[in-house]
Amino acid sequence: MVTAKVWVLKKHFEGFPKPSDFDLKKIELPSLQNGELLLESVFLSVDPYMRPYSQRDMKEGDIMIGTQVARIVESKNPAFAVGAFVVANSGWRSHFISDGKGLHLLPSSWPESLPKSLALGTVGMPGLTAYFGLFEVCKMKPGETVLVNAAAGAVGSVVGQLAKIGGCKVVGCAGSDDKVAYLKKLGFDEAFNYKTVTSLDEALSKASPDGYDCFFDNVGGEFSSVAINHMKKHGRIAVCGAISQYNDSVPQKGPYVQIPMIFKELRMEGFIVTRWNNRREEGQKALLKWVLEVRREGVIFFTVYLHHGLPLCKGGSLVVAGEVRSWYDFLLSDVIFEPFEDTQTILNMPDAFHFTETCDTSLWS
Amino acid sequence: MVTAKVWVLKKHFEGFPKPSDFDLKKIELPSLQNGELLLESVFLSVDPYMRPYSQRDMKEGDIMIGTQVARIVESKNPAFAVGAFVVANSGWRSHFISDGKGLHLLPSSWPESLPKSLALGTVGMPGLTAYFGLFEVCKMKPGETVLVNAAAGAVGSVVGQLAKIGGCKVVGCAGSDDKVAYLKKLGFDEAFNYKTVTSLDEALSKASPDGYDCFFDNVGGEFSSVAINHMKKHGRIAVCGAISQYNDSVPQKGPYVQIPMIFKELRMEGFIVTRWNNRREEGQKALLKWVLEVRREGVIFFTVYLHHGLPLCKGGSLVVAGEVRSWYDFLLSDVIFEPFEDTQTILNMPDAFHFTETCDTSLWS
Structure with missing residues (x-):
């Protein structure tokens, strides 16, 4: 008999999420039926999208939504071998039973040395969001200028790097000087801290006096209202997120968007990465290739996600780079962890970072 | 020596345009040089777009922008024969000299019986706007539901009819009961008066409980903010005009658009018909065909524009359907004239409507 720990949304967020909005519950899982498998979460994602989606799709008492990298602990399904890793969309649960539907095995080309947490980041949903948003929504072309906000985030940091690889000039902005320094390290041509510039309008003009062909918008709200006036004729805006509005009651x-949309003949498109579910393999393959090959030349970096099982067992805290952080911080905005330039650095880090590699179910107790 | 009368923008509009914002001036035109031609305007267009464009592109003292149907009075250019008619973009002038650049001869297939004023309406810029907006921006497909506002206007009325011809369900709204009756006569499936419905939200739900695939937006502002929530997943919004905002100081x-844009993965695109200048002939040919052929089956109607030369010579008034109207009314919103169901009705109307056919330069004096 396995006891799963699950985090329940006790109360819909009002403004910022609070620890008291959640409840930790235990659920006894039944024995496996034929065709089923038992999984243990080894990385859980905590993403800004959860705020609007929980509001729209969840009722109080539901188990919190989210994706995870999970290890197959027991299997009565011949398509899934014990010990293999999958990406699942089963919410904040330590353990769960699945019939295999909707599970994505990690690609067979995934190298042993590459942290599996990347399957929730650069080579997972956020990376695929950047990939399809840039190529299918923005229809980015070499030589263009690309603007991305929340640029140090899981999606934004990949957007900027893919745009550089694709031969574009990239302008990014983020909310702290540390993040701006990170963006410059990632190869962004221009980066600024939107919280400290005297005028966003001037900062955007200065970073690209000719304006922007593509705007990958993760933020919405006031930023977008200023940025729209900096688009070039026939510019394209990919609306990926609206983190500036997720906590609004x-x-x-x-300002209404119609007049700038008309005068500059802009195209704006909202999108959700699941639209390209049938091309997931293609996207993941491309991202893996970039992470493994281009990274060697110092071009690609990645942001490591380490939302591992600890929040489910250690009083709601995460040990990140040696610092204990409240896990629900990650719902607030585009929090990122320390970036690492190559796999080796990650492999040299303390054990706490390699929960997947040394997954020990006793941690759940 | 020819004296041209021109209307000058004396003062930029503040709120609604006023007669005192304009000045009538006389300009002596020089003799023609080789390659030049002298033209006389026989129809002038007065369109809502002039409000934002004058603000953006004109300085006080400039001649008012606008297109016209003009007759060639004298020609030293072998490509243009005296007596032929062209569409020009020379602003509010009774006469002007051109080197031929930017002039569009009326298509050779234009029947004698068809009023040339249509070259400024259904078979001109507004018709082409509807055509390219629906087919290229909305990418309308048979069986879809199309919403259009300012539906009784020069563009909207063509949008609705083309969408019907294309096998769609069409919902239109306009600002008076007369216009709504007109829309129903045009074949709109649903039409309502947005000024008298108790709730726009309810009216949109009632007209199409399943929502809208395409929204051809001529109005912007509050209407668009309500309509965006009625779009179906992957809906397309063609932003053609924003008349609700043209008089704002x-x-x-x-509300910001990003959240509905993302959740429903909507595409919104602003456009200006000049983008398809290289396909003008194709569009005009298709529109002419519809006006001449499909109309016979009672499917297509058209709105006749009769902004002819009179405002330049009769104290700023237009004689329309026997009623004297202040010509600057036409700048205020989507004013339309009485619709006519076939060419014969038009041909049977009083002479005042056929200024092109019996153009007499003495009227300019």
């Missing part, structure tokens, strides 16, 4: 207002 | 605000 009353919707914010801004 | 301070920009209005509304």
Whole structure:
């Protein structure tokens, strides 16, 4: 008999999420039926999208939504071998039973040396979001200028790097000087801290006096209202996220978009990465290739996600780079961890970072 | 020596345009040089777009922008014969000299019986706007549901009819009961008066409970903010105009668009018909065909534009359907004239409507 720990949304967020909005519960899992498998989460993602989606799709008492990298602990399904790793979309649970539907085995080309947490980051949903958003929504072309906000985030950091690889000039902005330094390290041509510039309008003009062909928008709200006036004729805006509005109890207002949309003949498109579920393999293959090959030349970096099982067992805290952080911080905005330049650095880090590699179910107790 | 009368923008509009914002001036035109031609305007267009464009592109003292159907009075250019008619973009002038650049001869297939004013309406810029907006921006497909606002206007009325011809369900709204009756006569499946419905939200739900695939937006502002929530997943919004905002001295605000854009993966695109200048012939040919052929089956109607030369010579008034109307009314919103169901009706109307056919330069004096 396995006891799963699950985090339940006790109360819908009002403004910022609070620890008291959640409840930790235990659920006894039944024995496996034929065709089923038992999985243990080894990495859980905590992403900004959870705020609007929980509001829209969940009722109080539901288990919190989210994706995970999970290890197959027991299997009565011949398609899934014990010990293999999958990406699942089963919410914040330590253990769960699946019939295999909707599980994605890690690609067979995934190298042993590459942290599996990347399957929730650069080579997972956020990376695929950057990939399809840039190539299919923005229809980015070499030589263009690309603007991305929340640029140090899981999606933004990949957007900027893919755009550089694709021969574009890239301008990024983020909310702290550390993140700006990180963006420059990633190869962004221009980067600024939107919280400290005297005028966003001026900062955007200065970073690209001719304007922007593509704008990968993760933020929405006021930023977007200023940025729209900096688009070039026939510019494309990929609306990926709206983190500036996820904590609003009353919707914010801004200038109507129609007049700039018409005068500059702009195209704006909202998108969700699941649209390209049938091309997931293609995207993941491309991202893996970049991470493994291009990275060697110092071009690609990645942001490591380490939302591992600890929040489910250690009083809601995560040990990150030696610092204990409240796990629900990650729901607040585009929090990122220390970036690492290559796999070796990661492999040299303390054990706490390699939960997947040394996954020990006793940690769940 | 020919004296041209020209209307000058004396003062940029503040709020609604006023007669005192304009000045009538006389300009002596020089003799023609080789390659030049002298033209006389026989129809002038007065369109809502002039409000934002004058603000953006004109300085006080400039001749008012606008297109016209003009007759060639004298020619030293072998490509243009005296007596032929062209569409020009020379602003509010009774006469002007051109080197032929930018002039569009009326298609050779234009029947004698068809009023040339249509070259400024259904078979001109507004018709082409509807054509390219629907087919290229909305990418309308048979069986879809199309929403259009300002539906009784020069563009909207063509949008609705083309969408019907294309096998769609069409919902239109306009600002008076007369216009709504007109829309129903045009074959719109549903039509309502947005000024008298108790709730726009409810009216949109009632007209199409399943929502809308395409939204051809001529209005912007609050209407668009409500309509965006009625779009189906992957809906397309063609942003053609924003008449609700053209008279604002301070920009209005509304809810940010990003969250509905993302959740429904909507595509919104602003456009200006000049983008398809290289396909003008194709569009005009298709529109002419519809006007001449499909109309016979009672499917297509058209709105006749009769902004002819009179405003330049009769104290700023237009004689329309026997009623004297202040010509600057036409700048205020989507004013339309009485619709006519076939060419014969038009041909049977009083002479005042056929200024092109019986163009007499003495009227300019």
